[in-house]
Amino acid sequence: MHAFRADGGSYTDNLIGTLLAIFGNLLVSISLCIQKYSHVTLAGTKDTRAFYRTKTWWCGFVLTCLGEGANFVSYAFAPLALVAPLNAVSMLTSSILGLIFLREKSRLKDFARRYGLSFLGCILTIGGTYLSVAFGPNSHEKLKAENIVRHLVGWPVLLYLLLEIITFCLLLYFYKQRRSNYLVIILLLVALLGSVTVITVKAVSGMLVLTIEGTMQLDYPIFSVMFVCMVASVVFQARFLSQACHLYDSSLIASFNYILSTIFAVVAGAVFYLEFNNEDALHICMFLLGVALCFLGVFLITKNRKKTKTFEPYVTMDMANGVPTIHDKGLVDFNGSFSYGALVNNDGVAPATLPVNQEQPPVISRSTDGVSDLKKD
Numbered sequence: 001m002h003a004f005r006a007d008g009g010s011y012t013d014n015l016i017g018t019l020l021a022i023f024g025n026l027l028v029s030i031s032l033c034i035q036k037y038s039h040v041t042l043a044g045t046k047d048t049r050a051f052y053r054t055k056t057w058w059c060g061f062v063l064t065c066l067g068e069g070a071n072f073v074s075y076a077f078a079p080l081a082l083v084a085p086l087n088a089v090s091m092l093t094s095s096i097l098g099l100i101f102l103r104e105k106s107r108l109k110d111f112a113r114r115y116g117l118s119f120l121g122c123i124l125t126i127g128g129t130y131l132s133v134a135f136g137p138n139s140h141e142k143l144k145a146e147n148i149v150r151h152l153v154g155w156p157v158l159l160y161l162l163l164e165i166i167t168f169c170l171l172l173y174f175y176k177q178r179r180s181n182y183l184v185i186i187l188l189l190v191a192l193l194g195s196v197t198v199i200t201v202k203a204v205s206g207m208l209v210l211t212i213e214g215t216m217q218l219d220y221p222i223f224s225v226m227f228v229c230m231v232a233s234v235v236f237q238a239r240f241l242s243q244a245c246h247l248y249d250s251s252l253i254a255s256f257n258y259i260l261s262t263i264f265a266v267v268a269g270a271v272f273y274l275e276f277n278n279e280d281a282l283h284i285c286m287f288l289l290g291v292a293l294c295f296l297g298v299f300l301i302t303k304n305r306k307k308t309k310t311f312e313p314y315v316t317m318d319m320a321n322g323v324p325t326i327h328d329k330g331l332v333d334f335n336g337s338f339s340y341g342a343l344v345n346n347d348g349v350a351p352a353t354l355p356v357n358q359e360q361p362p363v364i365s366r367s368t369d370g371v372s373d374l375k376k377d
Contacts, residue, residue, distance in 0.1 A: 013140045017078025018133055020070045021086040027067030029093035034060035076143065076205035080198050080269030081276070081287070082136040084262045085129065088294040091254065092125045095301045121300030124293045131290025135283045137275040143206025145220035151272055152222075160271045168192045183256065186244045191260035193237045195268040200230035202273070255302040259295050266291070 038056040042049065051057050074083050095118055141147060151157055171189050174180040203226040207217035217223060244253050269275045276284060 011138065013077045014079070014082065014136075014138055017074040017076070017083060018086070020074035021078065021083045022089050024067040024070030024074065025086060025090035026093055027063050027070065029090045029097060031060040031063035031067060032094065033097045034063065072201060072205055073209070075198070075202040076209040077140070079137045079139060079275040080202055080273060081266045082133065084198065084265035084269070085132045085291050085294050087258060087262065088125050088129060088298050091258065091298050091301055092122055092129075095122060117300045117303060121297040121303075123297070124300065125297030128290045128293025128295075128297055132287055132294065133290075135286035135290065137269075137279055137283075137287070139273075139275050139278055141273065142210065143203055144210065144215070145207065145217050145222045148203050148207075148226070149222050151274075157272050160268075164192055164195065181247055183244065183248050183252065186240055186247075187253070187257050187260050190237050190240045190244070190257060191264045193233045193240070194261040195264040196229060197233040197237060198265045199268050199272050200226045200233065202269075204230055251302040255299050258298050262291065262295070 035051075035057050038054050038060065039051055041047075041056070042051060042054065071083075099115065099118070168189065171185055171192075175185050175189065204223065207220075207223050207226075211217050241253070241257070244257075279287075
C-alpha cells in the first residue's frame, strides 16, 4: 500500500486523526460516567459537600479536557467527514459503561428483551464506524492561512454560507417570534452552528499545528477571525442545547443532534475543504452506508434508555406512631435505590420520615360535674 496518494494526501495523517478522535471520544465517555458516579455517591450519603469539591468529579473534569483536546487536534490531521461520524464512539462507550454500572441481576431472557435493541445498536454502530473509516475521504491539505482564505472566498463556500445564514435566520424567527419550540427547529439551529464550528475548529487546529511545527500562522488576520467565530458558535450551540434539554428528553436530543450535526459537518467538509473531490463513487457510497449504519445504531442505543420521570411525593400519617411518611405517587419506582442517568446506587434508601414532637401539652377540659380530664392529641 502506498504511503501517499497522487493528490498528496497522507494515510498516516488520517490514521493519526482517526485514532485521536476515537481516543478523545472514549475519554469523554469515561469522564462523564465518573462525574455521574460522583453525583450518585454524594446523593446516596449524608455528605453535604458540593460536587465540585470531590476528587472523582475533578478527575472526570480533567479527562473531559483531555478528550476534547484530542478531538480538537484530530481535526488538524483527518478530514471533517471522517472525524464527525466518530462521535458515535462516545455514545457507544456510554451505553456499554451504563450497562456495566447498572449491575442488574436478571434472567438472560429478561435481560435480552430489555437490552436487545442496545446490543443491536452497538453492533450497527461498530460496523458503521468501520465502514466510514475504511471508505472515508483521504484528502489532506496543509491548512495554511493562504489556503483557508482561498477556500473562504470561493463561490461554492460563499453560496453555502449564504444559504446557511438565510436558513438560520428563518429558523430563529420561527423559534423566537412564533414560539415554535419544536425539537427539530432547535436542533437544526444547533446543527447549523455546528457546521460553522467544525469549519473553524479545523482551520484553527490546523494553523496551530503548523505553528508548532515551525511555520508561524498566528499573525494572519484569518486566524483571529476563525478563532472568534469558533468561540461564538460554540457558546450559542451550548445555549440552544441547554434550552432543548429543558423541553425534551436528553436521549432523544442526543440521537437527533448527532444525526443532524454529522450531516451538516460532512456537507461542510465537502463544500469548504473539497474532501470528496478525488473520491470515486464506490468509496462515497460505502462511506454513506457506514454513516447511515451509525445513525441507526445511535438511534437504537438512545431509544432503549429510560425516560426521566419526575418525583412527586405525598405525605401520609402513621396513626400508630404519629409520624408522617413521604411516599411516591407511583410515577417513579425506586425499589430502594437511587438512580442518576445510567448509574444506579443501590444503597437501600428508606422512605424519608419527618420527626414529630409527640409530647404535646395537656389540654384541660372541665366536665359538668367539675372533674378535670387530661386529654392528649
